[in-house]
Amino acid sequence: MIICLLCLIFEIIDASLKQSYSFYVGFDGTTGLQASGAYIFRPSGTYPIGSQKQVGPIPIGDGVGKEIATKISTTIKSNETFYTDSNGRDFIERIQDYRADWDREVNQPIAGNYYLLSVLVDRSVGGSSIVDGELELMLHRRLLYDDGKGVTKAINETAYVGNDCRGLAVSISFYY
Numbered sequence: 001m002i003i004c005l006l007c008l009i010f011e012i013i014d015a016s017l018k019q020s021y022s023f024y025v026g027f028d029g030t031t032g033l034q035a036s037g038a039y040i041f042r043p044s045g046t047y048p049i050g051s052q053k054q055v056g057p058i059p060i061g062d063g064v065g066k067e068i069a070t071k072i073s074t075t076i077k078s079n080e081t082f083y084t085d086s087n088g089r090d091f092i093e094r095i096q097d098y099r100a101d102w103d104r105e106v107n108q109p110i111a112g113n114y115y116l117l118s119v120l121v122d123r124s125v126g127g128s129s130i131v132d133g134e135l136e137l138m139l140h141r142r143l144l145y146d147d148g149k150g151v152t153k154a155i156n157e158t159a160y161v162g163n164d165c166r167g168l169a170v171s172i173s174f175y176y
Contacts, residue, residue: 026065037147057167
């Protein structure tokens with residue numbers, strides 16, 4: 001099912017998959033640009049992490065907010081084009097760094113190519129195909145700054161376990 005987002009609609013392709021995990025550093029807004037927050041995804045670096053069955057609690061002891069993503073990579077040549085569907089009614093063609101309605105100035109190449117996707121999940125996820133043949137899904141976010149877009153707080157949800165307050169953890173499973 002997931003691989004269909006990377007190819008032409010309803011075309012069946014047999015391809016091997018490779019899954020990896022990484023995290024984006026959430027931009028803190030210190031240079032006057034918008035901070036990454038509840039409504040804004042503004043990464044300022046990406047770092048690989050090992051295989052995950054549970055994501056979190058996301059460590060913030062280093063003072064850095066993080067956004068955890070998984071990448072599902074194939075050898076499919078998608079010509080920077082893929083399709084999204086956020087409501088089960090219509091597929092929308094997405095072309096990397098392109099918008100049919102206006103001339104797009106690329107200053108956020110990752111965040112500017114993220115969309116809502118319909119993937120069978122237990123919570124909403126954002127995602128993209130930033131590299132040909134690759135699907136990237138945002139799994140979990142823990143940020144330390146508000147983006148100023150209405151929530152008026154950082155995405156830093158915690159839970160109490162006994163007398164210990166720690167960041168939320170999410171369990172993940174993927175079926176191809």
